[in-house]
């Protein structure tokens with residue numbers, strides 16, 4: 001909990017550690033409420049440190065000291081001091097190595113923050129990133145202190161038959177009183193944030209993998225007994241990831257054993273602890289009847305992500321937490337590539353950009369904006385953000401674009417070769433890219449230090465006589481907290497030209513001809529002149545979303561419809577459709593504001609008609625082409641967000657399309673509606689996706705036929721994708737059987753926590769008028785539990801982050817509700833509490849009345865006593 005003024009930590013204050021830990025031996029005597037930790041630290045002064053002090057400061061929180069000795073001699077009271085955050089040993093040897101022995105007690109059951117050693121169900125597990133290890137024992141808890149760990153776990157044999165830690169198992173044995181022990185040793189030095197232990201009654205699903213050099217790796221997934229039938233996909237995903245990293249990056253796994261444990265209680269998605277990943281069950285468990293196609297995709301993506309961290313994160317780690325994007329941005333980029341290769345690259349790119357633009361762009365435009373390499377923090381846990389992860393991945397992607405796949409790979413090879421076993425910085429990563437490619441990336445470095453989403457404004461001029469197209473690009477970047485002025489960035493702009501018949505037009509720039517080109521925009525304003533154009537081409541700009549910017553380029557509806565039909569770049573083709581819809585929806589919003597009757601532009605109906613008639617082979621892509629932009633994406637484009645108008649205009653477009661193209665939606669639905677449960681080919685997934693897109697349109701009609709369709713699909717579905725899509729349609733309508741279906745779904749799945757999460761989230765994000773009452777009622781439901789992050793996210797998170805219409809209710813009830821829950825969570829789980837505050841952070845974007853109501857709740861939060869650092873930082877910065 002917070003002391004008077006929370007301290008800010010600055011990147012500029014970084015100094016090397018004063019001491020090093022050459023090795024550590026840990027002994028855990030495990031017990032739910034009374035775990036004894038013995039730690040033997042072999043230490044010495046760091047020759048690199050310039051600090052002249054004689055004392056040693058070890059971080060530690062919520063620990064009860066039992067014993068402490070230095071070089072075998074117990075320390076007297078006067079030899080050390082303990083504060084709530086640290087222990088200082090006043091005098092330690094400076095000229096030779098020394099050994100510190102510590103014994104302390106902890107209470108895992110009381111640990112509801114889920115950081116350090118805690119209880120998930122009946123299982124004991126740890127979460128140490130970023131600074132959880134200090135809640136286990138006193139230590140140099142910083143990523144640039146890398147140590148070899150040897151760990152012995154002792155526990156009751158019946159309650160904790162499985163005892164796991166990092167590395168290789170080096171021994172085990174029986175003890176009296178039905179106790180046993182297991183010893184582990186990790187041969188790779190690592191920072192303590194990568195330490196893990198797990199103890200419990202766990203079933204093991206085992207397999208193996210032969211690496212490119214012929215080594216056999218044992219693969220083990222540990223889950224509770226009732227989940228052993230849901231691990232096949234996770235195991236296959238792991239093998240796919242291991243192979244992919246060998247083929248794509250030449251990186252091979254290094255230990256003989258790779259373990260994954262799935263736990264119900266987890267603050268994040270998963271954690272890359274060396275050789276012993278701990279996962280949120282959400283990203284492991286899947287069976288066709290319990291998990292959707294998108295769950296399957298996310299599982300493979302997250303398994304890949306944590307696996308890829310073994311090199312980008314573990315073998316080479318971060319010097320300090322300001323460098324978080326070094327491992328996270330890079331690893332997200334790697335998992336995006338992996339999923340793109342495994343599924344549809346076009347679809348994956350669109351999904352990623354969509355998420356980036358709706359969520360990260362909002363963060364980057366608000367009071368919590370920060371560079372991908374932040375300069376200051378109060379609580380590091382608040383910086384596991386969309387900016388560090390998702391924008392960080394975009395920055396790595398731009399390097400890939402600028403250097404080309406081969407150049408990027410050369411840079412990665414050099415980075416891994418230079419820094420293996422080290423804790424390094426983002427600067428080291430760029431340096432390796434430069435050195436391996438003989439290029440200079442000085443201006444590019446600004447992406448690491450500058451926050452905010454740049455705006456790219458483009459104008460064109462065609463000269464028929466000269467057969468020339470002049471493209472002028474201007475870049476600017478709005479001010480962000482502490483960064484009023486911005487310098488121009490190096491922005492790669494991928495471009496194609498289309499001839500009036502839709503075929504590619506040649507790109508002639510400076511006498512050279514290209515089919516597609518990446519322009520280097522480096523100045524505030526730059527003009528590019530394209531020659532030899534007999535007729536004015538249509539410009540396809542920022543192909544593949546080649547840079548994380550807001551593109552501002554005036555386009556007519558006709559031009560957008562043309563690009564939607566002809567652009568060969570799959571991203572830009574989709575984007576043209578989105579922009580077409582955005583334009584039309586904003587015109588309708590204007591009509592609503594002027595109280596004019598609403599009419600849907602015939603061009604949109606025609607475009608959708610064309611999309612529905614298409615017989616392409618990427619059906620998932622086709623489904624994306626049919627999806628209207630999200631309400632939150634539309635909100636991001638509006639100077640003052642009007643949630644009601646956005647909702648009504650968008651619903652009007654959807655309903656009108658359903659009306660006018662009823663036959664087409666029905667036809668496409670019928671063509672693709674078949675039972676392929678258990679099939680996960682791109683085709684089968686695409687069919688489900690396209691069919692369910694049609695269902696969602698047809699559902700707008702609120703007709704006997706649409707009700708019957710949804711109900712039939714709900715009843716017949718044998719896979720979760722179809723079942724939840726049908727239930728979602730039912731929940732988002734006045735379907736007469738809504739209550740019955742919700743109840744049946746609950747009865748059917750009450751033993752599957754992850755499916756019940758969907759049940760909560762679906763109701764919390766419904767746009768039907770009684771949603772807030774439903775949310776309040778669900779808070780009292782016996783299956784709701786504030787101690788389970790997945791449940792909190794499913795109900796409170798879904799309502800406050802995925803239901804703009806009702807969360808932003810004019811009377812402020814949504815805001816008050818959220819603040820109530822934040823305060824309740826604050827004492828239980830500060831990390832989750834602080835994630836929930838973000839729903840209020842964007843208050844400046846709303847009308848005056850809503851602004852006041854949101855601010856009121858933020859003030860109420862900030863004024864609360866015993867506020868965690870986590871919540872304090874987000875709430876106070878939101879108000880600043």
Ligand code: PHE
Pocket residue numbers: 127129130268269270271272305306309328384
């Ligand atoms: N490092 C984890 C990842 O792979 C995320 C995480 C951070 C998990 C902090 C738990 C705690 O992205």
Ligand code: ZN
Pocket residue numbers: 305309327328331
């Ligand atoms: Zn990660």
